[in-house]
Structures are given as C-alpha cells and as structure tokens.
Amino acid sequence: MTGSLTVVGLGPGDPDLLTDSARAALDRAQDLIGYIPYVARVPERPGLVRHASDNRVEIDRARHALELAASGRHVAVVSGGDPGVFAMAAAVFEAVDHGDPAWRQLAITVEPGITAMLAAAARLGAPLGGDFCALSLSDNLKPWEVVTARLEAVLRADLVVALYNPISKARPWQLGAALEIAAGIRAAETPVAFARAVRRPDEAIRVMTLAEAREAPADMATLVLIGASTTRLIPRGVGQHPFVYTARSVAAR
Amino acid sequence: MTGSLTVVGLGPGDPDLLTDSARAALDRAQDLIGYIPYVARVPERPGLVRHASDNRVEIDRARHALELAASGRHVAVVSGGDPGVFAMAAAVFEAVDHGDPAWRQLAITVEPGITAMLAAAARLGAPLGGDFCALSLSDNLKPWEVVTARLEAVLRADLVVALYNPISKARPWQLGAALEIAAGIRAAETPVAFARAVRRPDEAIRVMTLAEAREAPADMATLVLIGASTTRLIPRGVGQHPFVYTARSVAAR
Numbered sequence: 001m002t003g004s005l006t007v008v009g010l011g012p013g014d015p016d017l018l019t020d021s022a023r024a025a026l027d028r029a030q031d032l033i034g035y036i037p038y039v040a041r042v043p044e045r046p047g048l049v050r051h052a053s054d055n056r057v058e059i060d061r062a063r064h065a066l067e068l069a070a071s072g073r074h075v076a077v078v079s080g081g082d083p084g085v086f087a088m089a090a091a092v093f094e095a096v097d098h099g100d101p102a103w104r105q106l107a108i109t110v111e112p113g114i115t116a117m118l119a120a121a122a123r124l125g126a127p128l129g130g131d132f133c134a135l136s137l138s139d140n141l142k143p144w145e146v147v148t149a150r151l152e153a154v155l156r157a158d159l160v161v162a163l164y165n166p167i168s169k170a171r172p173w174q175l176g177a178a179l180e181i182a183a184g185i186r187a188a189e190t191p192v193a194f195a196r197a198v199r200r201p202d203e204a205i206r207v208m209t210l211a212e213a214r215e216a217p218a219d220m221a222t223l224v225l226i227g228a229s230t231t232r233l234i235p236r237g238v239g240q241h242p243f244v245y246t247a248r249s250v251a252a253r
Numbered sequence: 254m255t256g257s258l259t260v261v262g263l264g265p266g267d268p269d270l271l272t273d274s275a276r277a278a279l280d281r282a283q284d285l286i287g288y289i290p291y292v293a294r295v296p297e298r299p300g301l302v303r304h305a306s307d308n309r310v311e312i313d314r315a316r317h318a319l320e321l322a323a324s325g326r327h328v329a330v331v332s333g334g335d336p337g338v339f340a341m342a343a344a345v346f347e348a349v350d351h352g353d354p355a356w357r358q359l360a361i362t363v364e365p366g367i368t369a370m371l372a373a374a375a376r377l378g379a380p381l382g383g384d385f386c387a388l389s390l391s392d393n394l395k396p397w398e399v400v401t402a403r404l405e406a407v408l409r410a411d412l413v414v415a416l417y418n419p420i421s422k423a424r425p426w427q428l429g430a431a432l433e434i435a436a437g438i439r440a441a442e443t444p445v446a447f448a449r450a451v452r453r454p455d456e457a458i459r460v461m462t463l464a465e466a467r468e469a470p471a472d473m474a475t476l477v478l479i480g481a482s483t484t485r486l487i488p489r490g491v492g493q494h495p496f497v498y499t500a501r502s503v504a505a506r
Binding site: 232 | 262264267268269270271272273274277311335336337338339342343344345346347349350357358361362363364365366367368371372374375376378379380381382383384385386387388389394395396398399402403406407409410411412485487488489490496498499500501502503504505
C-alpha cells in the first residue's frame with residue numbers, strides 16, 4: 001500500500017486563511033472527499049476526482065477515504081475550520097480503530113486549520129484571552145444531559161465558552177436552553193457574541209448581553225461565545241461592534 | 254491617525270503553517286514588535302524596523318505598539334501560535350481599554366494562527382474530537398486556587414484538557430501538582446500526550462498513561478493534553494507513537 005490519507009483543515013472559508021501546508025496537501029491529492037460545501041471550496045483541476053457527500057455520513061465517508069488510500073490513491077478528506085475540532089479527523093480515526101487492521105499502516109496525517117472559534121475571536125478582539133472551552137451543543141452523538149452537565153461545570157468554573165453546532169433545523173431549541181442555563185449562573189450583562197460566517201462575504205458579528213442573546217436569532221453558521229466574569233467590552237464608533245476581550249488576570253477570590 | 258496595528262499569529266513555528274493573510278500582514282508592516290524568538294522568525298527586509306523584547310513585558314510591548322500606530326506607523330505585533338490564545342492579543346486590548354481614548358479609533362485587527370493545541374492534536378490524531386478546554390497552568394496572573402478549581406471542574410466534566418504554560422524555571426512544580434489532581438479524578442490509564450515543539454526541527458511527541466505522565470519531563474515548549482474517558486489509542490508499528498483520538502459519541506450515563 002503506497003496510498004495516503006490527509007485530513008485537511010480548510011479554515012473558516014476565506015482562502016487567505018488556508019495554511020501553505022494545507023494547500024500543498026490539496027495539490028497532492030488524487031481524490032477529494034468531504035461534505036458538499038467543503039469540496040466545493042477546492043478548485044477543480046485535471047486528475048482530481050471529487051467525492052462530495054451530504055452531511056451526517058461522516059463514518060461512511062471516512063471508510064470510503066480509507067478504502068481509496070488502501071488501494072494506493074492519495075486522498076484528501078476536507079473539513080471546514082480545523083479537522084480535529086468537531087469535524088472529520090475523529091471520524092477517520094474511529095473508522096481506523098474499528099476497521100481493517102491494515103489501515104493502521106497507512107500514511108495518515110492531519111493538516112490543522114483555523115477553527116471557527118479562533119476566527120471569531122480574532123474578529124471580536126481577544127475574547128479567548130483567558131481559560132476557555134469548546135463545547136458542541138449537538139445532542140446527536142451525546143445525551144442532552146451530558147451537554148448540560150458540562151455546560152454548567154464550565155460556566156461555574158468561569159471559563160469563556162465557545163458553543164459549536166448551536167442550532168439546526170433538527171435541533172431548534174438547544175441554544176435557547178443553553179443560554180437559559182447560562183443566565184442562571186452568569187450575570188445578565190455578561191458579553192455574548194454571535195459570530196456568523198466569519199471572513200466570508202455574508203459575515204455577521206453581533207455583540208450583546210447574555211440577557212439580549214436569549215432573544216437573538218442564530219443559524220448553523222453561527223459560533224456562540226459566552227464571556228467570563230473577566231470579559232470586557234471596549235466601545236468604538238457608530239456602526240462598529242465593540243472590541244471584546246478577556247482580561248489575562250484573575251483576582252484572588 | 255492613519256497608522257494601523259495588526260496582531261499576527263505565527264503558528265507553531267513551521268513557516269508552512271502560516272496563513273496567507275498573516276503573511277500579507279507581515280509584508281505590510283513597517284514595525285515588528287514581539288518577544289525575541291517570535292520576531293526572529295520573520296525574515297529581515299529593507300524598511301522593516303524590528304523591536305524585539307524579553308518575555309513577561311506584554312503590556313509595555315502593547316503600549317509601545319499602540320503609540321507607534323497612533324503616530325502613523327503600520328505595526329505588526331507577532332505572537333507564536335494564535336495571538337488570542339494565551340498570547341499578545343489580550344494584552345493589546347487591555348492596553349487599549351486602559352490607555353489613551355484615541356487608541357480606540359485606531360485600525361486594530363487580529364490575524365488568527367494555528368495554536369499549539371491544534372498543531373499537537375493534528376500530529377497525534379484527533380484527541381480534541383469531543384468537548385475540550387484550554388487552561389493556562391501559569392499562576393503569574395491568576396491565583397493557583399483558581400487554576401486548581403478550574404482544572405477539577407473540567408476533569409469532572411470529562412472534557413479533554415489542553416494545558417498551556419505547563420512549566421518554567423520559575424514554576425517548576427505546577428505541572429506535577431496538576432497531574433496529581435488529574436490522577437485523583439481520572440483513571441490511571443487515561444491517555445496523556447506531551448507534545449513538544451510541534452512541527453519544528455526539535456519536535457518530540459510522547460504518548461503515555463496518566464500514571465506515567467507524573468514522572469515524565471516537560472519544558473516551556475511542551476503542550477500537555479489529558480484525555481477524557483472517551484479518548485482512545487490506536488497502536489501502530491515499532492517506533493511510531495500510537496494515534497490518539499477522542500470518540501465523537503458519548504454514551505448515556
């Protein structure tokens with residue numbers, strides 16, 4: 001077997017946020033595998049076979065990629081953001097773990113990318129300036145009780161919270177429930193940011209209080225950031241959202 | 254004031270992990286400000302004035318950058334990894350918040366980068382495949398009691414934990430104390446990774462159990478990852494560290 005599999009992070013969508021290393025991995029690929037909109041981001045070229053698939057078939061997609069690599073092909077599995085953060089890398093290694101033992105000998109690599117949380121933070125200022133966490137609000141793969149237990153723990157520990165997968169057509173109420181839990185633990189004036197489609201043409205950044213966030217609309221392309229007690233706003237001019245940053249220092253309790 | 258200030262993430266050190274957008278920001282800069290080893294990573298060129306400073310003077314460095322930008326210069330403040338993650342962006346916005354009100358009108362932007370946690374995860378497999386957090390073990394800016402309270406909370410909530418700033422000459426015992434706390438909450442066989450200087454020539458990746466980690470050496474260039482109950486190892490050939498990944502699914506309790 002002389003094939004290879006690279007899981008490539010495409011970043012938030014702006015081609016200027018791709019790393020050279022990720023671009024080189026795409027240039028080497030013979031087969032491109034991923035969710036339809038991510039495959040569509042990679043320019044067509046002669047010799048590149050594109051295998052775009054719908055959402056929520058991650059394990060099938062991973063197995064397909066491994067089979068192609070095992071047959072000698074050079075395969076790139078593409079993910080938005082960073083492939084290791086709520087994306088395809090874990091699905092690929094799950095498939096390796098439970099699949100053909102020969103797959104363990106394949107040249108499998110991961111090319112990191114700018115995950116949504118980092119792109120959103122950069123647009124806002126420095127909201128992740130202290131300790132922080134990334135939680136997926138999806139209860140497709142874990143019970144809702146686990147989601148809420150984790151959320152309560154990190155809110156009480158005063159971490160900044162980045163919520164991935166906050167809402168979808170099939171999961172319309174989870175974000176509201178999460179913000180309700182947050183409102184029971186953090187102050188009503190806690191800064192909250194909804195960062196949508198960061199660095200894409202339809203980017204929309206909203207900064208509000210936790211109380212206001214409970215009424216604000218969001219969609220699948222939104223990353224939600226809930227500030228800590230040390231997260232502050234710096235007002236700017238009309239039409240500009242304030243800078244949001246989390247102070248590096250925490251006072252003694 | 255027609256100057257500007259961009260806080261630029263240089264990534265883990267491999268120039269191939271820089272984004273095009275970060276590189277363009279460096280190319281536009283007239284003044285380069287940062288910690289000595291980060292400034293040294295940027296090639297010299299005519300017209301670029303370099304201001305390298307020692308560690309632990311972040312606020313002085315941020316004020317200097319803002320003063321230069323306010324005087325009309327185009328300034329790049331460089332950080333390793335992502336500037337928003339335990340790096341220079343928060344210091345810059347702290348300086349804006351507490352400094353000259355005119356600084357709020359400056360064109361201040363942040364260029365995200367590949368933070369150590371993402372680079373290390375990509376090398377290991379997909380250890381951040383579930384919910385995770387990033388904690389700084391440094392007690393320079395927060396009381397040790399806050400560090401340990403946060404660590405206990407995220408360990409009990411079964412998040413994967415990335416420990417930044419695990420150890421330094423001035424803070425020799427904190428990592429051992431943190432691993433001791435982890436050993437009281439997580440199983441002795443929990444996977445732990447020490448990822449040092451990822452994608453630099455002196456890269457060293459070690460994967461071990463939590464019990465073994467308590468005896469393992471680390472230094473300032475090390476990122477420590479403590480797995481969750483769902484973090485698994487996939488053994489490979491002799492001389493290769495196992496793949497480490499965190500399963501995407503969490504069973505009902």
